[in-house]
Amino acid sequence: MSTTVPVKAQNVAAEKPNPEFVQLLNAEGTRLSDDTYDPWVSDVTGDQLASLYEDLIIVRRIDTEATALQRQGELGLWPPLFGQEAAQVGSARTLRPDDFVFSSYRENAVAYCRGVALQDLVRVWRGTAASGWDPFSVGMATPAVIIGAQTLHATGYAVGCKNDGVDSVAVAYFGDGATSEGDVSEAMIFAASFNAPVIFFCQNNQWAISEPVGLQAQRPIAERAPGFGIPSIRVDGNDVLAVMAATRSALDRARNGGGPTFIEAVTYRRGPHTTSDDPSRYVDPVVAKEWEARDPIARVEAFLRSEGILTDELAASIQSRADQVAAEFRHGCISLQNPEPLSVFDNVYATEHSGIARQKSQYKAYLEGFEK
Amino acid sequence: MTELTLAKALGSGLRRALSDDEKVVLLGEDIGKLGGVFRVTDGLQRDFGTERVMDTPLAEAGIIGMAVGLAFRGYRPVCEIQFDGFIYPGFDQIVAQVAKLHYRTAGNVRMPLTIRVPYGGGIGAVEHHSESPEAYFAHTAGLRVVTCSTPQDAHSMLREAIASDDPVLFFEPKRRYWTKGDVDEDAVGLPMGTARVVVEGTDVTLVTYGPLVATALDAAEAAANEGISVEVVDLRSLSPVDFDTVSASVQKTGRLVITHEASESGGLGAEIAATLTDRCFYYLEAAPVRITGFDVPYPPAKLEEHFLPDLDRILDGVDRALGRVNSLTGWSA
Ligand SMILES: Cc1ncc(C[n+]2csc(CCOP(=O)(O)OP(=O)(O)O)c2C)c(N)n1
Numbered sequence: 029m030s031t032t033v034p035v036k037a038q039n040v041a042a043e044k045p046n047p048e049f050v051q052l053l054n055a056e057g058t059r060l061s062d063d064t065y066d067p068w069v070s071d072v073t074g075d076q077l078a079s080l081y082e083d084l085i086i087v088r089r090i091d092t093e094a095t096a097l098q099r100q101g102e103l104g105l106w107p108p109l110f111g112q113e114a115a116q117v118g119s120a121r122t123l124r125p126d127d128f129v130f131s132s133y134r135e136n137a138v139a140y141c142r143g144v145a146l147q148d149l150v151r152v153w154r155g156t157a158a159s160g161w162d163p164f165s166v167g168m169a170t171p172a173v174i175i176g177a178q179t180l181h182a183t184g185y186a187v188g189c190k191n192d193g194v195d196s197v198a199v200a201y202f203g204d205g206a207t208s209e210g211d212v213s214e215a216m217i218f219a220a221s222f223n224a225p226v227i228f229f230c231q232n233n234q235w236a237i238s239e240p241v242g243l244q245a246q247r248p249i250a251e252r253a254p255g256f257g258i259p260s261i262r263v264d265g266n267d268v269l270a271v272m273a274a275t276r277s278a279l280d281r282a283r284n285g286g287g288p289t290f291i292e293a294v295t296y297r298r299g300p301h302t303t304s305d306d307p308s309r310y311v312d313p314v315v316a317k318e319w320e321a322r323d324p325i326a327r328v329e330a331f332l333r334s335e336g337i338l339t340d341e342l343a344a345s346i347q348s349r350a351d352q353v354a355a356e357f358r359h360g361c362i363s364l365q366n367p368e369p370l371s372v373f374d375n376v377y378a379t380e381h382s383g384i385a386r387q388k389s390q391y392k393a394y395l396e397g398f399e400k
Numbered sequence: 401m402t403e404l405t406l407a408k409a410l411g412s413g414l415r416r417a418l419s420d421d422e423k424v425v426l427l428g429e430d431i432g433k434l435g436g437v438f439r440v441t442d443g444l445q446r447d448f449g450t451e452r453v454m455d456t457p458l459a460e461a462g463i464i465g466m467a468v469g470l471a472f473r474g475y476r477p478v479c480e481i482q483f484d485g486f487i488y489p490g491f492d493q494i495v496a497q498v499a500k501l502h503y504r505t506a507g508n509v510r511m512p513l514t515i516r517v518p519y520g521g522g523i524g525a526v527e528h529h530s531e532s533p534e535a536y537f538a539h540t541a542g543l544r545v546v547t548c549s550t551p552q553d554a555h556s557m558l559r560e561a562i563a564s565d566d567p568v569l570f571f572e573p574k575r576r577y578w579t580k581g582d583v584d585e586d587a588v589g590l591p592m593g594t595a596r597v598v599v600e601g602t603d604v605t606l607v608t609y610g611p612l613v614a615t616a617l618d619a620a621e622a623a624a625n626e627g628i629s630v631e632v633v634d635l636r637s638l639s640p641v642d643f644d645t646v647s648a649s650v651q652k653t654g655r656l657v658i659t660h661e662a663s664e665s666g667g668l669g670a671e672i673a674a675t676l677t678d679r680c681f682y683y684l685e686a687a688p689v690r691i692t693g694f695d696v697p698y699p700p701a702k703l704e705e706h707f708l709p710d711l712d713r714i715l716d717g718v719d720r721a722l723g724r725v726n727s728l729t730g731w732s733a
Contacts, residue, residue, distance in 0.1 A: 158697070174486065210489065236458050237429070239429065
């Protein structure tokens with residue numbers, strides 16, 4: 029099969045394991061058909077799917093490397109995205125450079141897809157900077173640690189786009205836990221009221237640290253948005269194609285004046301919440317095992333192999349490319365220098381502030397005392 | 401007496417409070433199975449059940465607001481806010497509701513809430529995980545604000561806070577969670593609202609609280625090696641401040657240094673300096689000195705050593721109060 033042929037459904041009759049969400053590529057790597065969402069990925073060729081597969085491999089490799097760097101004391105903390113690669117790559121790869129992302133701390137794959145430099149992914153986690161990159165250079169705000177805050181920012185940005193008459197879209201990434209915060213409800217209300225071109229992209233990874241999603245939501249999270257007047261899509265978050273299709277449809281809606289869409293990507297956080305978490309206290313290993321079988325990478329690999337697109341040779345070259353990225357990433361991390369002491373006073377205000385200036389020169393005098 | 405870490409002493413305080421009074425309930429994020437991210441509530445849900453130790457949805461306004469309703473119903477809720485920087489989504493409920501309900505209802509409604517907040521820096525964390533927001537709350541009438549510095553105080557002060565009919569902001573110095581000390585679970589601690597002279601001295605009064613008490617004690621020891629006698633006062637209570645204890649100390653030493661991690665402007669240090677200047681004007685031999693965090697957001701981990709008052713900066717402040725050569729000698733402001 030030529031790799032430039034669109035990735036079509038193989039088995040139209042195949043039963044979807046979970047009829048509650050959109051799925052185009054099931055856990056076994058079978059391409060399922062879906063009348064509504066197939067058209068949104070009808071142009072995706074085998075080569076393009078292989079390139080998405082490469083992204084998945086690379087972001088997982090970065091994640092593994094970061095976890096190792098944390099264990100080696102090079103990073104203070106790291107929030108792994110292990111298991112959530114497809115949700116992030118599938119959505120982020122559909123965005124245009126002029127769209128704008130507002131994320132939480134776990135969206136390192138989104139950042140990678142937006143073109144954030146590898147070294148910039150770790151500045152904050154290494155503790156050398158308060159933020160890793162210039163948001164305007166990559167169309168992505170620096171991550172919000174305060175849960176849910178970014179959903180309001182995305183809404184505001186989207187209203188700005190609409191007022192400016194451009195068809196750029198803002199995307200807010202957040203977790204299932206975040207949906208309990210008042211900010212997220214307020215964001216949905218504002219987005220609906222102003223018909224904002226914003227996508228609320230919820231990665232339901234089943235956990236908010238130790239709290240299962242059932243504590244935050246008694247019904248599928250996607251059901252919440254319609255109550256605010258926002259249509260929603262529940263998608264298999266471990267299916268890169270389905271995520272892509274759902275995001276494209278939401279983007280299209282937003283660009284054409286249709287307003288906000290809520291996407292719930294159903295996925296699973298396979299690792300700890302962060303490197304300081306101990307999931308053995310609350311995760312049922314049997315359930316974890318079930319999710320392992322729904323891994324987002326394995327299914328793409330199985331499909332690509334069955335189509336003859338992924339050969340051993342290609343797999344090896346992707347792997348070596350991932351290793352190369354990981355090496356570059358590691359080097360970028362360990363070569364980050366500690367900031368100058370007096371930089372602690374930088375950028376508190378955009379304009380001169382006499383109080384800071386005074387403290388800064390006092391502290392300078394203090395530090396100089398040690399040199400004498 | 402048992403030797404416990406400060407975190408375990410808090411846990412044992414919560415356990416006692418839960419056993420002693422069935423109206424005590426705990427609520428917060430991850431406090432159940434996980435036992436809290438610092439394990440302070442470890443094992444409590446297992447032993448007291450999910451109705452008394454409640455994992456809540458991820459919403460701080462929800463936690464505090466629900467506690468208000470529980471208090472209306474006669475409960476004594478103990479809320480855990482996971483980290484200092486996450487108290488702000490619940491800020492409105494605390495300052496506009498919790499603080500004012502007793503006053504607003506002519507004393508008819510009690511708000512015996514305890515709001516536990518791990519606070520302060522020095523653990524190399526990312527943003528929003530190292531803040532010292534105590535001044536916002538000390539500024540709000542209707543709230544009591546306390547903080548502990550030893551396992552014994554952690555245990556007894558927490559029990560006292562839970563027993564209090566007033567709402568208490570209970571700040572836990574997170575970088576001291578692993579400090580060990582003897583704890584007598586039956587000891588009746590100093591009454592709420594009182595400061596403690598930890599080390600007596602005659603040359604300078606050094607006032608501090610929470611995470612910096614240990615640093616201040618180190619500084620006092622270093623100063624003693626230079627022949628300077630420093631009296632260290634652990635405030636314990638930030639609202640009200642025990643000005644009688646601080647005044648008595650300053651009347652003895654004639655010099656005052658205040659140190660805290662929180663930023664300087666509008667902080668507790670300013671309040672103490674102003675009140676002590678007022679109360680001890682004729683005893684003071686030098687202007688009160690503040691050694692605090694700078695007026696900048698809490699910086700990234702690799703810069704926190706330049707933000708947090710440490711032994712050297714405190715000693716520099718002591719020198720200043722004594723009129724000895726110090727970093728500001730010759731500095732023109
Ligand atoms: C306002 C606020 N409260 C609490 C926290 C502490 N905290 C950090 S992550 C987290 C869980 C978030 O879960 P979820 O929204 O599902 O996102 P996930 O981490 O699973 O991606 C909590 C409670 C925080 N960062 N912000």
